[in-house]
């Protein structure tokens with residue numbers, strides 16, 4: 001569990017880039033942070049894994065303030081995937097890369113080797129491949145695999161799909177969704193509302209260093225005031241359903257409430273059939 005209690009933060013000790021931020025991430029959550037550039041999302045992630053300490057308020061990981069924990073202790077509980085995998089990758093082969101985290105924590109040995117073998121199988125990696133010669137999506141998966149190798153109960157992903165093509169994005173996100181289904185708590189910063197709508201269960205919207213909404217994904221993504229304040233647009237299927245609700249008299253509830261292409265198609269087909277009878 002990660003708790004932010006009235007947290008403020010600053011990089012230069014003067015300008016507050018977070019101002020009284022409070023929320024709780026529960027075990028098993030899949031939360032997306034959304035909002036304008038410079039809203040404070042990445043800063044919030046840095047506070048959650050202890051890279052940055054609050055100037056006021058408290059950040060607690062499993063009930064203990066990050067100010068009382070070493071970065072290595074937090075890393076055991078909260079894995080962090082950078083937006084650019086090349087900031088993370090530093091070894092000459094996939095196998096070495098996957099072992100690197102264990103070495104840093106002084107935990108190399110047969111147990112670590114076995115876990116790395118399991119990950120190589122699971123992700124279908126070539127263990128001898130040179131990481132920098134892999135395509136961008138596979139490098140992102142390798143960076144993700146290196147983090148989950150250490151089995152942190154929570155993973156933080158800072159814009160995990162930026163720069164990936166559609167297929168690479170799906171592969172990374174399906175891997176993340178599977179992790180969450182197996183019990184890992186997922187916290188991600190994401191600018192792609194289609195990805196947010198498809199995968200996150202809860203959305204926290206930020207603007208100007210503050211939380212402006214926190215709730216189930218589509219409750220937040222359908223809230224007109226929040227959309228405007230945080231400069232976000234809902235996923236396309238949701239946007240079409242919202243427009244139909246506004247513009248079509250007696251719009252059926254199933255159409256108005258649709259959030260996916262499948263839901264919208266089904267609801268429109270049912271409405272057309274009913275209209276034709």
Ligand SMILES: Nc1ncnc2c1ncn2[C@@H]1O[C@H](COP(=O)(O)OP(=O)(O)OP(=O)(O)O)[C@@H](O)[C@H]1O
Pocket residue numbers: 011012017035036037038039040041042043044
């Ligand atoms: N290392 C840093 N040093 C000084 N100021 C910083 C640093 N990183 C971020 N900031 C400032 O803190 C504020 C919040 O930035 P942050 O990166 O947390 O926002 P964000 O919501 O993640 O934005 P984006 O979506 O563009 O990544 C911005 O005004 C930014 O310029």
